[in-house]
Amino acid sequence: MKKILFRKLLLDCVSFFLITLISTSVIIWVFQAVNYLDIIIEDGRDYLIYIKYSLVSFPKILSKIYPFALFFSFSYVLTKYEHNNELIIFWNFGISKIQLINFFLRFSILLTVFQLLFTIYIVPESQNFSRSLIRTSNVDFFEGFIKPKKFNDNINGLTIYAEDKNKFGELKNIYLKKKDNDKDFQITIAKRGIFQSINNSKILVLFDGQTTNSVNNNLTSFNFAKSDFMLSALKADVVISDKIQETKTINHINCIKKYYKKNFKININQKEYLNHNCSLNTLDSLLQELYKRFIVPLYIPILILTSMMLLLSSKENKSYHKNRIIIFFVGLLLIIISETLLKFIKNDFYFNFKILILPVIIFIFMYIFCRLTLKKNFKKII
Numbered sequence: 001m002k003k004i005l006f007r008k009l010l011l012d013c014v015s016f017f018l019i020t021l022i023s024t025s026v027i028i029w030v031f032q033a034v035n036y037l038d039i040i041i042e043d044g045r046d047y048l049i050y051i052k053y054s055l056v057s058f059p060k061i062l063s064k065i066y067p068f069a070l071f072f073s074f075s076y077v078l079t080k081y082e083h084n085n086e087l088i089i090f091w092n093f094g095i096s097k098i099q100l101i102n103f104f105l106r107f108s109i110l111l112t113v114f115q116l117l118f119t120i121y122i123v124p125e126s127q128n129f130s131r132s133l134i135r136t137s138n139v140d141f142f143e144g145f146i147k148p149k150k151f152n153d154n155i156n157g158l159t160i161y162a163e164d165k166n167k168f169g170e171l172k173n174i175y176l177k178k179k180d181n182d183k184d185f186q187i188t189i190a191k192r193g194i195f196q197s198i199n200n201s202k203i204l205v206l207f208d209g210q211t212t213n214s215v216n217n218n219l220t221s222f223n224f225a226k227s228d229f230m231l232s233a234l235k236a237d238v239v240i241s242d243k244i245q246e247t248k249t250i251n252h253i254n255c256i257k258k259y260y261k262k263n264f265k266i267n268i269n270q271k272e273y274l275n276h277n278c279s280l281n282t283l284d285s286l287l288q289e290l291y292k293r294f295i296v297p298l299y300i301p302i303l304i305l306t307s308m309m310l311l312l313s314s315k316e317n318k319s320y321h322k323n324r325i326i327i328f329f330v331g332l333l334l335i336i337i338s339e340t341l342l343k344f345i346k347n348d349f350y351f352n353f354k355i356l357i358l359p360v361i362i363f364i365f366m367y368i369f370c371r372l373t374l375k376k377n378f379k380k381i382i
Helices: 002-035 047-055 058-083 087-092 097-136 249-259 280-294 296-312 320-344 349-356 358-381
Strands: 158-165 171-179 185-198 201-215 218-230
Touching (some): 002 058, 002 097, 047 097, 058 320, 280 320, 296 320
16 A cells, blocks of 8 residues: 555656646747747748757757756645645555655656756757757758848858848849958849749849959959859858767766876866867866756755655644745755856866765755654654
């Protein structure tokens, strides 16, 4: 019977947690997906790229919502059980409060493993994949990102200006500047132009204009009645290299091993680096990223234990509602602390160590507090 009771309470907590996590994440994802429309409107990307880019952002949202959804769900279910007098069934079958707390703490290890899987592997991989989508995709909808009376420089090495655009998509008084390098460039002006597709290639057909070329400081120009400006080979002006949060965890670990000596001091003479995110200048940011991936998930057992503190008093207690509010704010404070402490991480091992062991200290303190409180309440009953 005890196993059935444990299973029922756990199932209710996990079910409500999954509903809260997924529903909240979907709402945030929808709002974020709307912002990603700029990929289509501003950069002229394909709709398929937009859909893929939006979808791969979902794991990051899940990992961010995970701690709060977990704490809120477990606290809500326990409060509901208390108000419905369902927890009395546990006590009547000889299940002590500390047994219930220990049961959920053991289960919190599994929840922590899931979060570590997200932060260490799934989220960095998904973010790197989203970067590769933009990096390897072409600009397809040129008509979309060209705004009248605005210099449009979303394409690498190309600036386009059009004074007006009619309802048929025809551009008026066009200015184009194409830079091949720091010295050489090409400037084209035309009275009008229109986009056309020929053999799956995008072409801007220009009419009544002039082109000026500068090669090795030598200027040449010619007039034209009609000229085709090829667009299919042009790339958007995006960051090609992956950022620190998009780099694989193993690469960050290898970087740390490369720069830290056996005495945990930084080897300032180390000049070589494994990748563009691995250098003396990026160590602070790199360590902060590792803290976010490895240490922040360790606060999950603490959040579970915080929600379990609702068992320390019953609803008959005069201070029950006040205690419930305090516990809720303690949980929020722990989530805020876990996220903000990464700003204090720096390339000093012994300083970082104090921050790294903080979740262990908090957990031990809270667990001892729970045991002492339950022991004190038991003596009062006797």
